[in-house]
Amino acid sequence: MDIGSVSTKGVVVDRDGRIMACEYLWTQGDPVSATKKIIISLQKQLSARVSIESVGTTGSARRLIGAMLEADAIKNEITAHAKGTIARHPDVRTIIEIGGQDSKLILINGCVVTDYAMNTLCAAGTGAFLSSQAKRLDIPVEELGDVALRSRHPAKIAARCTVFAESDLVHKAQAGYGKEDLVAGLCHAVVLNYLNNVGKGKQILEPIVFQGGVSKNKGVVQAFREELGSDISVDADSHLMGALGAALLSRGAKRPKPFDCDIVDLHFQTGAHTCPGCANHCEIISFYRDGSLLDCWGNRCEKGLGKKENVL
Numbered sequence: 001m002d003i004g005s006v007s008t009k010g011v012v013v014d015r016d017g018r019i020m021a022c023e024y025l026w027t028q029g030d031p032v033s034a035t036k037k038i039i040i041s042l043q044k045q046l047s048a049r050v051s052i053e054s055v056g057t058t059g060s061a062r063r064l065i066g067a068m069l070e071a072d073a074i075k076n077e078i079t080a081h082a083k084g085t086i087a088r089h090p091d092v093r094t095i096i097e098i099g100g101q102d103s104k105l106i107l108i109n110g111c112v113v114t115d116y117a118m119n120t121l122c123a124a125g126t127g128a129f130l131s132s133q134a135k136r137l138d139i140p141v142e143e144l145g146d147v148a149l150r151s152r153h154p155a156k157i158a159a160r161c162t163v164f165a166e167s168d169l170v171h172k173a174q175a176g177y178g179k180e181d182l183v184a185g186l187c188h189a190v191v192l193n194y195l196n197n198v199g200k201g202k203q204i205l206e207p208i209v210f211q212g213g214v215s216k217n218k219g220v221v222q223a224f225r226e227e228l229g230s231d232i233s234v235d236a237d238s239h240l241m242g243a244l245g246a247a248l249l250s251r252g253a254k255r256p257k258p259f260d261c262d263i264v265d266l267h268f269q270t271g272a273h274t275c276p277g278c279a280n281h282c283e284i285i286s287f288y289r290d291g292s293l294l295d296c297w298g299n300r301c302e303k304g305l306g307k308k309e310n311v312l
Helices: 033-047 060-071 077-087 129-135 141-149 162-174 179-197 219-226 238-250 261-265
Strands: 007-013 019-026 094-098 102-111 111-116 210-211 266-275 283-289 292-298
Touching: 007 033, 007 238, 019 033, 019 238, 033 060, 033 094, 033 261, 060 292, 077 094, 077 102, 077 111, 077 210, 077 238, 094 141, 094 179, 129 141, 129 162, 129 179, 162 179, 162 261, 179 219, 210 219, 210 238
Parallel strands: 094 210
Antiparallel strands: 007 019, 094 102, 102 111, 266 283, 283 292
16 A cells, blocks of 8 residues: 555555556545545455455555554655566666655665655645646646647746746746647646756666656656656556555565455544653654554654553
């Protein structure tokens, strides 16, 4: 499972690492419900004879969902994306990943991660930015790539940050640029923002693999090819690489019993409180299953744990 801020992805792989079932849907601010929907969908795609021998989680909600699923491996996005990509593209040197609200650059040499970088607070180089501008232009976000490829004279859109980009987009539209040129300009703005922030000071070497939800945008793929002067590979499962990596990283676990899909019928709840143990006043998040405490985190010292009852 790859549980991100915008989308949640799930895959089931066989012993050879081939994807047997997959699902991709919006998180919508509720990673627990999204995970349940993913499990139901995966279960429908599989034979009743299939048993899940191990579970891995990654993404921004990896610890929360890791506790929910009693995951065998809970890994950060860099590790998971690298693992999934190397499994498909063992000669990869550079991974470009752009998701809904974050973006990453992973450099690899000999199947080993040698360096990486992630975006800062600016969202101008992410899928959320493209989605918001698609709504402004009244174009379905899934069609942005095809629209961009029809452009002959892409508009130059400021790529420094979201505010500047939106302001420049309005100005260019009022100046008479067509939607094709505006969208192509947005795609180039995303790429320039990425290269000038996430990729700043990094040596981007071929082979280059582009993944994440934005990799499905043909306009952004073409913009990367033009700006880098390099070929860009986009896997058919580019949006699932994090989930694939999490699954592969979980293999070999010694679970006492196979994963039980009936977990979707259980009730999960989170609670929060401020620890009074010291001056840090840590915000502790507690996670419960049917009223019993599964896990809690957020503490910066041991005083933050064991101060609440185990049952809601």
